[in-house]
Amino acid sequence: MRGHTKIWPVLLALLVALSLEVAPLPASVDILRPPWMALTLIFWSMRQPGRFGVGVAWTMGLVLDVLTGSVLGQHALMLALSTYLTITFYQRLRVFPIWQQTLAVTGIISLYTLIGFWIDGMTSDLDGGVLRLMPIVSVLIVWPPLYWISDRLITPLMRD
Amino acid sequence: MFLLGIVSILLMFLDHRENHLESVRHGLSVVVYPIRLAVDAPSRALSWGAESLSSRSRLLEENRRLREERLQFLARLQRMEALQAENGRLRALLDSAPRLADRVLVANILSVDLDPFQHRFVIDKGGSDDVYVGQAMLDAGGIVGQVTRVEPFTSEAILISDPGHATPVEVNRNGLRSIAVGVGDSSRVNLPFLPNNADIEVGDLLVSSGLGGAFPSGYPVARVVEVERIPGEPFANITAQPTGALNREREVLLVWNQPAVQQSDPAGELTEPGAEPPAAEPQVTGSADGGSQ
Numbered sequence: 001m002r003g004h005t006k007i008w009p010v011l012l013a014l015l016v017a018l019s020l021e022v023a024p025l026p027a028s029v030d031i032l033r034p035p036w037m038a039l040t041l042i043f044w045s046m047r048q049p050g051r052f053g054v055g056v057a058w059t060m061g062l063v064l065d066v067l068t069g070s071v072l073g074q075h076a077l078m079l080a081l082s083t084y085l086t087i088t089f090y091q092r093l094r095v096f097p098i099w100q101q102t103l104a105v106t107g108i109i110s111l112y113t114l115i116g117f118w119i120d121g122m123t124s125d126l127d128g129g130v131l132r133l134m135p136i137v138s139v140l141i142v143w144p145p146l147y148w149i150s151d152r153l154i155t156p157l158m159r160d
Numbered sequence: 161m162f163l164l165g166i167v168s169i170l171l172m173f174l175d176h177r178e179n180h181l182e183s184v185r186h187g188l189s190v191v192v193y194p195i196r197l198a199v200d201a202p203s204r205a206l207s208w209g210a211e212s213l214s215s216r217s218r219l220l221e222e223n224r225r226l227r228e229e230r231l232q233f234l235a236r237l238q239r240m241e242a243l244q245a246e247n248g249r250l251r252a253l254l255d256s257a258p259r260l261a262d263r264v265l266v267a268n269i270l271s272v273d274l275d276p277f278q279h280r281f282v283i284d285k286g287g288s289d290d291v292y293v294g295q296a297m298l299d300a301g302g303i304v305g306q307v308t309r310v311e312p313f314t315s316e317a318i319l320i321s322d323p324g325h326a327t328p329v330e331v332n333r334n335g336l337r338s339i340a341v342g343v344g345d346s347s348r349v350n351l352p353f354l355p356n357n358a359d360i361e362v363g364d365l366l367v368s369s370g371l372g373g374a375f376p377s378g379y380p381v382a383r384v385v386e387v388e389r390i391p392g393e394p395f396a397n398i399t400a401q402p403t404g405a406l407n408r409e410r411e412v413l414l415v416w417n418q419p420a421v422q423q424s425d426p427a428g429e430l431t432e433p434g435a436e437p438p439a440a441e442p443q444v445t446g447s448a449d450g451g452s453q
Contacts, residue, residue: 073171
């Protein structure tokens, strides 16, 4: 974690997250798509809070805005806020047992989704209603395996 | 964090209200382009594989079918030539400008999912192919949507079924004009501005009226599937099914409308595709109806 660690696993993870955000899914599963980018950023800012700041999250948010065609700044704000919360609580998040950690991450993602909901409501015709909150449910399911796999995968990678 | 929050809110305001950030978006879209291509690659490879692995008999069958279709279309085209000449003569008699032939270009839809609650998608033609905002898109069945944002190599488009989109249409049978509004379901659109006594029936074909200047006139848009007249309500509840394959198509046709019409008609410059037509059209519908009474 300290000193000189490799950057490419981080970049790769971000690229994969960006692709997953727009990867084609059947319409019935599409509303359940977890916010991959937010999860990735939460994971990394939890691991390396000093290096992984709000600035990186904000920049990735801008890229995501262009990629998904939302209002410029929407995802930037959402991601910056969720990363900020993670960095504030990272010491507690890291030692939580997995179920507690999942709940905490779900809390952060709820805020993320609700802000997105708000901004969408202000800038466009809203459609979907409560279904828009489905990503929160999918985070509950996705986070434990995602964390487990990334942890096993990335720890040896980063150690060199 | 506070600073970034304020900056993002400022950005959103500038982008949404003022459209000042096109250059920023253009720059970033070049960065994003490879990601879009990469995401699109698997489905492209799959369709390519299906094509190259399909059996000889199936290809022959398809070839035979296409040949038959081509013959039919050619026969229809012969009649069309004569009709076009006649139309030209009649228009000359009426002293109205002849219609220009529409220029078209085939664009591929990238299989990139945007917001699941909006009917938008990305096509692989952009500013480098002279695509412009508000450009109409067709498929084999009729109008499917229009371009909402042009980037250097790709463009974003909105389907006519998006809840924020309205298409100026007229009933092909009698020329009754109205607006087809998307409802967020790709199998239907609504016609909310027709009064109960309007002359419209199930099965009527709705074609684009060309009002507003965004869509070329005379292309099929939808077919009426349900007309519900509630006696107490001022407007009938009319549902139509789009004739184009809105959610199944991989390719769309981009149409260049006559530029002269575009410039003379300020309503053609749609910045917010859904916002303007409904405001302008109900009066037209009302007057058309008043005339028929």
